[in-house]
Amino acid sequence: MKLVAFFIRHGETELNNPSDGETEKFRGDLDVPLNKDGEAQAAQIPDYLRGYRLSALFHSGMHRTAQTVQPLAENKGIESKKIEDMNSLDTGDFSGLPKTEENRNKLKWYRENPEEVIPGGESVQHFRDRVDPVIMNVVKIGEQAGSPSAACVHGSVMREISRLFSESYDSLKVEPGGIVGIFRDTQGNYLAEPLVKEAGEDEDMDQPGS
Numbered sequence: 001m002k003l004v005a006f007f008i009r010h011g012e013t014e015l016n017n018p019s020d021g022e023t024e025k026f027r028g029d030l031d032v033p034l035n036k037d038g039e040a041q042a043a044q045i046p047d048y049l050r051g052y053r054l055s056a057l058f059h060s061g062m063h064r065t066a067q068t069v070q071p072l073a074e075n076k077g078i079e080s081k082k083i084e085d086m087n088s089l090d091t092g093d094f095s096g097l098p099k100t101e102e103n104r105n106k107l108k109w110y111r112e113n114p115e116e117v118i119p120g121g122e123s124v125q126h127f128r129d130r131v132d133p134v135i136m137n138v139v140k141i142g143e144q145a146g147s148p149s150a151a152c153v154h155g156s157v158m159r160e161i162s163r164l165f166s167e168s169y170d171s172l173k174v175e176p177g178g179i180v181g182i183f184r185d186t187q188g189n190y191l192a193e194p195l196v197k198e199a200g201e202d203e204d205m206d207q208p209g210s
Helices: 036-048 063-076 101-112 124-145 155-165
Strands: 002-009 057-060 080-083 149-153 174-184 190-198
Touching: 002 063, 002 124, 002 155, 002 190, 036 063, 036 174, 057 063, 063 080, 063 149, 124 149, 124 155, 124 174, 149 155, 155 174, 155 190
Parallel strands: 002 149, 057 080, 057 149
Antiparallel strands: 002 174, 174 190
16 A cells, blocks of 8 residues: 555634634635634644655645645645635535534535535535546645645545545544545555544534535
């Protein structure tokens, strides 16, 4: 098994863990920055990847991924390149709303009907069409370079990575600041595994709009 890419989930934001004690909220296309815990999580990432030389580094167009990857870019002495098509699923009118059971169920319907457009946002199918080629390109860059590439992404993108490379759409979960590795075996098959901060069953990453 050859390690070809890392995918890093961005650090925590105020909407992941509101300081006022309110329910976690959908982020979607809201460009929220990291909170203090998120900054601390970002600062730990270079240590997690200290034994690796990276062939390339990427982040989405959102501020929270750029912040998360900055300490790693500085540590490795490489520039992180922005990829807008790697942005989170645009949950439209749901962005900023609390992740109540009612709201989760409403968004679940759109996940189960991927051609339907989320009000004010995009369809799950449109999201897949733009993000899946980017995921594969990041993987191919690391594979062809002979040393792993890395990208900082959102929870909704992690779900697509799970769908593409793992057992099921919901099988691959890491907490904010967590890292997933993509491996290639001798038969050319890819496998994704959580490497850092694997999430427990209560972790909410698998809901759209992370």
